[in-house]
Amino acid sequence: MLAAWNARELPVTVSGGGTGVVGGRVPRGGAVLATDRLNRVLDLRPVEGGALLRVQAGVSLAEVQRVAAEAGLLYPPDPTETGCLIGGNLATNASGARSLRFGSTRRWVEAVRVALVDGSSGWVRRGDLPLVGASVVCDLFEGRQIALPVPRWRLPATTKCTAGYHSSEGMDLVDLLVGSEGTLCVFLEAELRVLAAPAEILSGLLFFEQEARAFDFVGAARRALQPWALELIGAEALALLREQGTAIPAGARAAIFFEQGIAAAEADRRDDHWEAWLALAERSGAATESWLADSAADDRRFRDLRHAIPATINETLSRRGVRKVSTDTAVPRGRAPELIRRYRRRLDEQGFEYVVFGHAGDDHVHVNILPRDAEQMPRIESVYREMVEIAAEMGGAVAAEHGLGKVKNWALPIQYGPQVIERMEHLRRVFDPALRLGRGTLFPDPADGDPAEPS
Numbered sequence: 001m002l003a004a005w006n007a008r009e010l011p012v013t014v015s016g017g018g019t020g021v022v023g024g025r026v027p028r029g030g031a032v033l034a035t036d037r038l039n040r041v042l043d044l045r046p047v048e049g050g051a052l053l054r055v056q057a058g059v060s061l062a063e064v065q066r067v068a069a070e071a072g073l074l075y076p077p078d079p080t081e082t083g084c085l086i087g088g089n090l091a092t093n094a095s096g097a098r099s100l101r102f103g104s105t106r107r108w109v110e111a112v113r114v115a116l117v118d119g120s121s122g123w124v125r126r127g128d129l130p131l132v133g134a135s136v137v138c139d140l141f142e143g144r145q146i147a148l149p150v151p152r153w154r155l156p157a158t159t160k161c162t163a164g165y166h167s168s169e170g171m172d173l174v175d176l177l178v179g180s181e182g183t184l185c186v187f188l189e190a191e192l193r194v195l196a197a198p199a200e201i202l203s204g205l206l207f208f209e210q211e212a213r214a215f216d217f218v219g220a221a222r223r224a225l226q227p228w229a230l231e232l233i234g235a236e237a238l239a240l241l242r243e244q245g246t247a248i249p250a251g252a253r254a255a256i257f258f259e260q261g262i263a264a265a266e267a268d269r270r271d272d273h274w275e276a277w278l279a280l281a282e283r284s285g286a287a288t289e290s291w292l293a294d295s296a297a298d299d300r301r302f303r304d305l306r307h308a309i310p311a312t313i314n315e316t317l318s319r320r321g322v323r324k325v326s327t328d329t330a331v332p333r334g335r336a337p338e339l340i341r342r343y344r345r346r347l348d349e350q351g352f353e354y355v356v357f358g359h360a361g362d363d364h365v366h367v368n369i370l371p372r373d374a375e376q377m378p379r380i381e382s383v384y385r386e387m388v389e390i391a392a393e394m395g396g397a398v399a400a401e402h403g404l405g406k407v408k409n410w411a412l413p414i415q416y417g418p419q420v421i422e423r424m425e426h427l428r429r430v431f432d433p434a435l436r437l438g439r440g441t442l443f444p445d446p447a448d449g450d451p452a453e454p455s
C-alpha cells in the first residue's frame with residue numbers, strides 16, 4: 001500500500017486511536033493509513049524482572065494493560081486516556097501520571113517493526129544502531145543505505161519533552177523513531193518491556209486549602225518518599241468534579257492524587273510507607289477529610305476522577321462547538337508553581353475560563369482554556385502563544401507529552417532556533433525525501449500559511 005501511494009506521490013497520514021489532541025492524524029490531503037485492524041497481541045515472553053510483550057500497533061493501551069495485569073505484570077507508561085493505540089503511543093512517546101517514576105513510552109520499547117514511506121519495512125532493535133559521532137551510515141530495510149545525521153541538539157532541562165525529534169547521549173535508532181509523530185515511519189509492531197506488578201498500590205487524594213500548599217507537598221514528597229505519581233487537581237477542576245456530584249470537601253481549593261507501588265519483596269514494610277505518607281500529609285496541612293485508598297477499587301476510582309477532568313472538558317467544548325486550547329508545557333524541576341502563578345495572572349487579567357490539573361510531580365501541569373465561543377478564539381490563541389513563550393523562557397519544553405502535531409507546529413521554533421529546525425528537517429528528508437509522511441505535522445506545510453501564527 002505505502003509503496004503504491006509513494007509511486008503515486010501521495011502524502012500519507014497515519015491514524016491510530018484518534019485520541020491525539022494536536023491534530024497529528026488529521027490528513028492534509030492524500031491517503032490515510034488506519035492501523036486499528038493491526039490488533040493482535042502476539043507474544044508474552046518471561047524475562048528477568050518481568051516480560052517482553054509483542055503486540056501489533058493497533059492494539060489499544062487498555063488491552064496492553066489488561067493483558068499485562070492478567071499475567072501479574074505492569075506496563076508502566078500510564079497515559080490517562082487508554083482508548084489510544086500502542087502505535088499512537090509510540091508515535092507521540094506518550095506518558096502519564098506514573099511517568100514520574102517510570103518515564104515515558106520510549107523507555108519501555110525494546111524493538112519496533114516499522115515501514116518507511118517507500119513501503120520497505122523491518123525490525124529495529126534497541127542497541128542495533130547506536131547513534132554516535134556526526135553521522136551513521138546504515139542499511140535500512142531492503143538494502144537501502146542511508147547516511148543518518150546523528151541528532152545533537154540540546155533538549156530542555158525538563159523530565160519530559162515531545163517537541164521535535166529526540167536527541168540524547170547514548171541514544172539509538174529506536175529512541176529517534178519513538179516520538180517522531182508519524183513523520184519518519186509507520187509503526188507496525190512493538191516489543192514492549194513489562195514489569196512484575198507491585199503487590200499493592202498505596203494511593204490517596206489529599207485536599208488542601210491553597211494550591212501553594214499542594215505544590216509544597218509535591219516538592220516534599222519528591223524529596224522524602226518514592227512516589228509513582230503526584231497529580232495536581234486545581235480549584236477549577238475540583239469545581240467540575242463537584243458539579244458532577246463528587247463530594248469534594250467544602251474548603252478544598254486544590255488536591256494531590258498520589259500513588260506508590262509496593263513490591264512483593266517490600267510488602268512487610270507497607271505500614272511504614274503508609275505512615276510516611278500520612279505524616280507528610282499532616283505536616284503539609286492536608287485536610288483531615290482527605291481520601292486514602294483501602295483497595296485497588298479505590299485507587300481505580302481516584303484515577304477515574306483524575307481522567308474525568310480532561311474528558312469532561314472535551315465534552316463540554318464539543319457541545320459549545322469550539323476546541324480547547326491546552327498547554328502541554330513543562331518546566332525544570334521545582335518551577336511549576338511559578339509557571340502556574342504566571343499563567344493564572346495572565347488568564348485572570350483576560351477573564352478567560354480555564355482549568356488547571358496534571359503532572360505536578362514532573363512540573364508538567366496542564367492549563368486548559370475553555371473558549372466561550374468561536375469569537376473568543378483569536379484572543380485566547382494570542383495569550384496561549386505568550387504562555388508557550390513564558391515556559392520556553394523558563395528553560396521549559398513547549399510540548400511535554402502530546403507532541404506538536406499540526407495544531408501546535410508553530411511552537412517548534414520557539415523551542416529551537418532555525419539551525420536546529422533545519423537539522424531536524426534534514427533528518428526527516430533522509431527517511432522521506434519528498435516529505436510525504438505526516439505532512440504538516442511538526443513542520444508546517446507551506447500550504448498552511450504563516451507558520452508564525454497559532455492555528
Ligand SMILES: Cc1cc2nc3c(=O)[nH]c(=O)nc-3n(C[C@H](O)[C@H](O)[C@H](O)COP(=O)(O)OP(=O)(O)OC[C@H]3O[C@@H](n4cnc5c(N)ncnc54)[C@H](O)[C@@H]3O)c2cc1C
Pocket residue numbers: 013014015016017018019020021023024025035057078079080081083084085086087088089090091092093094095096097181182183185186187188310311314401402405438441
Ligand atoms: C482525555 C484525554 C486524556 C489524555 N491524556 C494523555 C496523557 O495523560 N498522556 C499522553 O501522553 N497523552 C494523553 N492524551 C493524548 C493521546 O491519548 C496520546 O497522544 C496518544 O498517544 C495518541 O494515540 P492514538 O492512538 O489515539 O493516536 P492518534 O490520535 O490516532 O495519532 C496521534 C499521532 O500519532 C501518529 N500515529 C498514530 N499511529 C501511528 C503509527 N502506527 N505509526 C506512526 N504514527 C502513528 C499519527 O499520525 C498522529 O501524528 C490524552 C487524550 C485525551 C483525549
